[in-house]
Amino acid sequence: MFRRRPEARPAPRDRLVEVFVAGRSVRVPDGASAAAAVLLSGAPAIRTTPVNGAPRLPYCMIGICFDCLAEIDGVANRQACLVPVAPGMRIEPQAGARAARIEDAA
Amino acid sequence: MSCDLAIVGAGPAGMAAAIEAAALGLSVAVLDEQPAPGGQVFRAVEAAAGDPALAGEFLDAGGALADAFRATKGIAYRPRTTLWHLDPDAGVLSVASDGATAEIEARRVLLATGAQERPVPIPGWTLPGVMSAGAAQILLKTAGAVPEGSVVIAGQGPLCWLLAVQLLRAGVERLTLLETGAGGALRDALRAGGLWTGRRLLAKGVALMRETRARGLTVVRNVRDLRAEGDGRISTMRWRQGEREHAIACDTLLLHEGVIPSTHITRALGLDHDWDETQLCWRPRLDAWGATSHPAVAVAGDGGGIGGWEAAAAGGRLAAIEAAHRLGRLDAAARDARAADHRKTQRAALALRPFLDRLYRPGPGILAPADDTIVCRCEEITAGQIRGAARLGAAGPNQVKAFLRAGMGPCQGRMCGTVVAGLIAETRGVSMETVGALRPRAPFKPMTVGELANARPEAMPELTA
Numbered sequence: 001m002f003r004r005r006p007e008a009r010p011a012p013r014d015r016l017v018e019v020f021v022a023g024r025s026v027r028v029p030d031g032a033s034a035a036a037a038v039l040l041s042g043a044p045a046i047r048t049t050p051v052n053g054a055p056r057l058p059y060c061m062i063g064i065c066f067d068c069l070a071e072i073d074g075v076a077n078r079q080a081c082l083v084p085v086a087p088g089m090r091i092e093p094q095a096g097a098r099a100a101r102i103e104d105a106a
Numbered sequence: 107m108s109c110d111l112a113i114v115g116a117g118p119a120g121m122a123a124a125i126e127a128a129a130l131g132l133s134v135a136v137l138d139e140q141p142a143p144g145g146q147v148f149r150a151v152e153a154a155a156g157d158p159a160l161a162g163e164f165l166d167a168g169g170a171l172a173d174a175f176r177a178t179k180g181i182a183y184r185p186r187t188t189l190w191h192l193d194p195d196a197g198v199l200s201v202a203s204d205g206a207t208a209e210i211e212a213r214r215v216l217l218a219t220g221a222q223e224r225p226v227p228i229p230g231w232t233l234p235g236v237m238s239a240g241a242a243q244i245l246l247k248t249a250g251a252v253p254e255g256s257v258v259i260a261g262q263g264p265l266c267w268l269l270a271v272q273l274l275r276a277g278v279e280r281l282t283l284l285e286t287g288a289g290g291a292l293r294d295a296l297r298a299g300g301l302w303t304g305r306r307l308l309a310k311g312v313a314l315m316r317e318t319r320a321r322g323l324t325v326v327r328n329v330r331d332l333r334a335e336g337d338g339r340i341s342t343m344r345w346r347q348g349e350r351e352h353a354i355a356c357d358t359l360l361l362h363e364g365v366i367p368s369t370h371i372t373r374a375l376g377l378d379h380d381w382d383e384t385q386l387c388w389r390p391r392l393d394a395w396g397a398t399s400h401p402a403v404a405v406a407g408d409g410g411g412i413g414g415w416e417a418a419a420a421g422g423r424l425a426a427i428e429a430a431h432r433l434g435r436l437d438a439a440a441r442d443a444r445a446a447d448h449r450k451t452q453r454a455a456l457a458l459r460p461f462l463d464r465l466y467r468p469g470p471g472i473l474a475p476a477d478d479t480i481v482c483r484c485e486e487i488t489a490g491q492i493r494g495a496a497r498l499g500a501a502g503p504n505q506v507k508a509f510l511r512a513g514m515g516p517c518q519g520r521m522c523g524t525v526v527a528g529l530i531a532e533t534r535g536v537s538m539e540t541v542g543a544l545r546p547r548a549p550f551k552p553m554t555v556g557e558l559a560n561a562r563p564e565a566m567p568e569l570t571a
Binding site: 002004005028029030032033036039044045049051058059060061064065079084 | 139158186188222232237238248250253357552
């Protein structure tokens with residue numbers, strides 16, 4: 001679990017962005033990534049693996065490991081660590097592989 | 107758009123190269139995946155201004171370089187832009203940005219794509235709560251955030267000490283550093299020399315260690331057999347020291363065994379590489395100007411071999427000067443004169459590397475972990491499975507990929523490639539050169555069909571620094 005340090009990084013209200021991680025509201029500094037929002041939200045996992053269904057959270061934060069794949073604003077398989085937060089962004093954990101067809105997603 | 111020099115990456119090497127190239131009258135485009143300049147070492151340096159935990163070189167030197175980059179006229183800076191294909195013969199870079207793709211024409215290309223942390227495959231390293239040390243530092247830089255509870259940094263290298271200082275300054279109270287590495291490394295490292303020329307960097311390191319002591323960091327040295335355990339999340343960290351087994355409660359584990367060049371793009375281009383036995387990594391074969399085996403492509407910074415940000419910035423300037431020379435803007439004498447100071451800076455910045463490389467040389471388990479350890483995080487393939495494939499006849503990582511899918515997942519082998527090769531080399535008793543490396547292909551990053559179909563050159567942000 002991670003926490004912000006408002007005492008060291010005094011962000012005026014307009015520099016904090018509200019996003020939703022698995023439906024829960026999180027306020028994140030502007031310019032931080034969706035993966036940072038996930039870690040600040042305390043969500044237990046951002047995805048489960050396609051092979052064994054194991055839970056994962058972001059590992060590298062620099063776009064290398066792909067463990068932060070998530071569904072962001074309805075688009076699956078996005079590297080959450082490379083997507084800056086935007087107001088109202090919806091970040092949903094992704095279970096297994098991305099569904100390739102609409103009927104698979106049902 | 108079209109330019110003289112396209113630079114991929116806006117870290118120290120890319121920023122310095124862009125500043126130098128613009129000063130030499132070249133038209134320059136800089137593409138970078140991140141929303142702001144800095145690379146990983148100076149990530150989010152503008153946003154982090156004033157954070158006391160990051161005071162010092164990061165804010166001072168990094169901030170100054172980012173300011174100079176922003177203030178330089180003649181640089182077309184494209185943040186949030188991913189290079190997904192490069193045709194160096196035609197001089198065409200295919201990039202993705204904001205759901206659309208576009209092409210950039212360039213007479214020369216400089217890859218300043220930097221380094222990644224060396225993967226640290228230990229049992230349990232895929233558990234939530236385990237991440238790389240650099241990842242925690244990026245959370246601090248970009249969001250001012252720190253881990254809560256019992257925090258363990260495990261591994262070795264300068265970043266462990268820097269991160270420990272920064273986390274302690276940022277208010278992390280329960281922090282333990284488990285330092286790997288064998289006794290005797292220091293003696294060996296001292297024989298490497300370079301301490302006098304590198305004394306400023308050495309002093310920086312000693313100051314970090316002193317500050318961790320003053321702030322009460324718990325340090326355990328000569329640890330091995332690291333193991334992360336927990337049900338759905340790390341809760342216990344185990345290790346061996348001498349003959350004894352130890353364990354502590356752990357909420358967040360931060361792993362680090364140094365950094366290695368990101369060779370994904372240089373490999374995909376089919377450039378010549380050499381195995382660096384000192385730094386235990388592949389590096390593209392470069393001349394003193396950063397020129398690769400392709401006449402139109404150069405590499406600067408840690409992507410060409412680990413040297414740190416000062417060497418990277420100097421290397422960026424040298425590559426820009428050489429680009430101007432090859433484009434007919436500078437004759438050889440003017441090139442050499444302009445390069446002299448940067449070469450001196452580069453030499454001084456690299457003087458301490460042999461010492462650091464020996465002091466923090468990863469143990470054998472990093473390239474050849476125990477059988478029960480997951481090596482390919484994407485496809486969840488263990489070291490034991492890879493050894494089995496090697497015994498069955500897989501001669502290199504490309505064969506293991508076909509046998510087991512290791513390296514076939516979304517990371518395209520960025521995490522497992524070198525470890526897979528290390529396991530094959532160990533099992534078959536051959537060298538890393540013989541085993542070879544994964545051959546990545548474009549797209550360099552997975553893309554949607556929609557992005558590919560959405561070719562809108564006019565959609566590219568025309569942000570100019």
